[in-house]
Amino acid sequence: MVNVGIVGGSGYTGVQLVALLIRHPEVTVRWVTSRKFEGQPFYETFGALRSLTNLSFVRFTPELLDEVDVVFTAVPHGQAMDIVAVIAGHGKRVIDLSADFRFQDVAAYEQAYQHHTAPELAKKAIYGLPELFFGEIQEADLVGNPGCYPTSAILAAAPLIREGGWNARIPLIVDSKSGVSGAGREPNLTTHFPEADEGLMPYKVLTHRHQPEIAAIIAGAGGEGEVYFVPHLVPMNRGIISTAYIPLKEAMELSEVHGMYETFYAGKPFVRVLPPGKAPSTHHVRGSNFCDVGLTLSQDGKTLVAMTAIDNLIKGASGQAVQNMNIMMGFEETLGLEQPPLFP
Incomplete structure (x- = not known):
């Protein structure tokens, strides 16, 4: 114990x-x-x-x-x-x-x-994204748990980056939308109900503090290029949808990219790669430690659109922290995190 x-x-x-x-x-x-x-x-x-x-x-x-x-x-x-x-x-x-x-x-x-x-x-300190740094986390005494936006963005892009498929002469663009709980529990004008409800707002465009975190991990995975990050606030309590637009070095088939992602995330219990062309939904991960990944390609096969959905408070924060503890202590990675998503 x-x-x-x-x-x-x-x-x-x-x-x-x-x-x-x-x-x-x-x-x-x-x-x-x-x-x-x-x-x-x-x-x-x-x-x-x-x-x-x-x-x-x-x-x-x-x-x-x-x-x-x-x-x-x-x-x-x-x-x-x-x-x-x-x-x-x-x-x-x-x-x-x-x-x-x-x-x-x-x-x-x-x-x-x-x-x-x-x-x-x-x-x-070890960056606590288990899908990329499992072995390092096992030996770590200090883990820096990733941010919610970076978790969703990096998991969208990592398999392609690791395989060297990004044409880094063209910026990688990440568009993310988060529920208001990502701003924390202390009230402020931006997250005040009349200000946030029934609206959609980009904020800290290209200046958000999570941008250098995303860029650093992508660079460490072999992606030496510019990353543009644009977050949005949406009127829901929890959840993040991130869409990464990744220019490819050469045209690919969707089945090829999908196979690459399935192979990369094989044995990683909290990442679910959806069937080709299917988009993820925050409804399907709410209250769970899952990250759902959807993939589609542009018509010319030269731009990958990789989409992720996570619960910002679970896989984007506390659930991932418990996942890291499990790895550090030699427990099963999923221990205490087996709860299914809350739906509807």
């Missing part, structure tokens, strides 16, 4: 972590922290878990680390790096859900975010 702590449990990723981990057959959640709700029963903040857990929020102190083997950190970027340094200093394994440990290139992180106070740790 693995003893687990969660630093920062009062947001959407925090409640999803608790919901997944209290059902995990090999995990005991020892504590969950929140400064704002210290001393309050967890179910008073998140009524959905009433009668399912007796946890109460506590304030984080280093002494808590004596009780656990693994720590999930689910606090905003900039706050995580100092906390993770303390946890790592106590010899505990960490899965960080902020952006602070997604970049081994510290300069790239600092350009997109802010000054990094634990650069040596960042250089050692």
Whole structure:
């Protein structure tokens, strides 16, 4: 049995972590922290878990680390790096859900975010996308859990990139649409109901902080070229659809591309490659750790349109974090994550 702590449990990723981990057959959640709700029963903040857990929020102190083997950190970027340094200093394994440990290139992180106070740790952290880095995650002490948009974008493009099929003289374009829970639990004007409902809005066009994360992993997979990323806010609670437009070095048949993706994702239990020409839907992954991948080609066979659907709070955050923990601890990758999507 693995003893687990969660630093920062009062947001959407925090409640999803608790919901997944209290059902995990090999995990005991020892504590969950929140400064704002210290001393309050967890179910008073998140009524959905009433009668399912007796946890109460506590304030984080280093002494808590004596009780656990693994720590999930689910606090905003900039706050995580100092906390993770303390946890790592106590010899505990960490899965960080902020952006602070997604970049081994510290300069790239600092350009997109802010000054990094634990650069040596960042250089050692493993990017926690199991479909690409399973072996590295097995040996890792610190995993930087990917962002929600990058998860969907990279899984759309990775098989073709790894096979060297992208004509990198032409930019790869990723168009993504996300539900409002991706903005977090703190209210703001953009996600206020009258502002978001019945509307569709692109935002941070070509300037979103997830763009360099996507570009870095694609470059590491062999794709040395420009990546254009355009996110959109859609009026739904959860889910991401990403569509990647990938120029090909040479014309291909859809059956050839489809076979490439099926081969690449064979044995990767949470990626479902749909039949050729079929598009994914957020309805079919909601509440699950699945990523559905749809593929189609332009008429001339020279542009691949690769589409993915994920639940931004599960495969895009907490579910993927549990998947990473399973790999790090030698458990079955799917343990505690077998729940089917919620439909309708």
